[in-house]
Amino acid sequence: MDQPVVGILHPGSMGAAIAACARANAAAVVWCSAGRSAASTARAEQFGLTPVATLTELLEHSDIVISLCPPAAAEDLAHDVAAHRFDGVYLEANAINPERTTRIAGLLEPAATIVDGGVVGSPPIHGKSPVLYLSGPVAATERIEALFADTAVQTRALGTEIGKASALKLAYASFQKTSRVLVALAVGMAREHGVDQELIEVASRRTDSYLSEPQYVAKTAARAWRWGPELEEAADALAAAGLPPEMLRAAATTLARWHDVKDDRELTLTDALERLAQP
The missing domain is CATH 1.20.120 (Four Helix Bundle (Hemerythrin (Met), subunit A))
Structure with missing residues (x-):
């Protein structure tokens, strides 16, 4: 399978480090610099992420989008993505409850394919190796597993039911x-x-x-x-x-x-x- 282009939404300390690991198996990892702080820009540069000017550009280029942001912003971010009718794989990896994850899936499907994710552990830097638990459609889950193969991010599949990873x-x-x-x-x-x-x-x-x-x-x-x-x-x-x-x-x-x-x-x-x- 060709290497995907990955878009990371809101690259905070966890998101940027996770995205950096995805670079190992991706053609590129892009992020949207519009409206982001100087700290976010510095983090993205530190981890070798490629800036794009707008969310539209990020979504047009990305095969896989990773959402890792403060929990309160997860649905607003999903609304923004849904408005662009993103049709790739959307990894909802925020620390939100299963009901919210299901609502987000409802916003983005059927155009996008949703994988529910939950990160347990510290950001993958300085020898840390968090586990990214996944649940969702098999083919999409396998794409996420391939994205992090042989990186500091370990993956574990929990089945096809959206909400399982969030619950764990x-x-x-x-x-x-x-x-x-x-x-x-x-x-x-x-x-x-x-x-x-x-x-x-x-x-x-x-x-x-x-x-x-x-x-x-x-x-x-x-x-x-x-x-x-x-x-x-x-x-x-x-x-x-x-x-x-x-x-x-x-x-x-x-x-x-x-x-x-x-x-x-x-x-x-x-x-x-x-x-x-x-x-």
């Missing part, structure tokens, strides 16, 4: 990013009372990720009757320290959905998740 990205991000916020709250509370180093020492004894232990969800549900009030107490402690308590209060509200399975040792993961979704 957000499921992981919901844990990974929220856990970072929880670290800030925990250390902030401990520091207020002069025990932050002791907290770090306690945590250092355990290095596994809770996300790798989903079987523990059932035990969490069975203990929710105790854990909920404990988190309310912790939220009060955060508030007293001038730190935001809302995240812990929300967690306590979530635990309340399991109030009727107190100390249930027979509860399974499936049961717990069903009760969480349908209280």
Whole structure:
């Protein structure tokens, strides 16, 4: 297959680095410089991207378009592309929910072919190697896989259903990013009372990720009757320290959905998740 021309929309720190990897298997990677900041221009130059003057020119030249922008802008950008009736492969790789991804597919199809993408990991620079998860039509997904073959961007196909890659990205991000916020709250509370180093020492004894232990969800549900009030107490402690308590209060509200399975040792993961979704 001939090497495609790739268009990158809004080359931010992630987008520009991803686009740079695509250069290895593309005839060219182009970006639209109109209305972009000096920082975007410098980034595009750093990664060897080819500037074009307008979005129209980018779309006319591109066989594959990659959308990687702030989540809030994803649909507006797709509207702009749809107005030009782009008829190539459109990789929707933003951190947006599956419903929004489906709406964007509806905007661009049938003229364009949509591949749903989700990037997990850091930008592919300084030895980093993120994974680009893909879902969508087989032929189009294979074109994206070929685009990043033998580059720092690894690809994984999840099937043909639009929304799967977006769901995986957000499921992981919901844990990974929220856990970072929880670290800030925990250390902030401990520091207020002069025990932050002791907290770090306690945590250092355990290095596994809770996300790798989903079987523990059932035990969490069975203990929710105790854990909920404990988190309310912790939220009060955060508030007293001038730190935001809302995240812990929300967690306590979530635990309340399991109030009727107190100390249930027979509860399974499936049961717990069903009760969480349908209280």
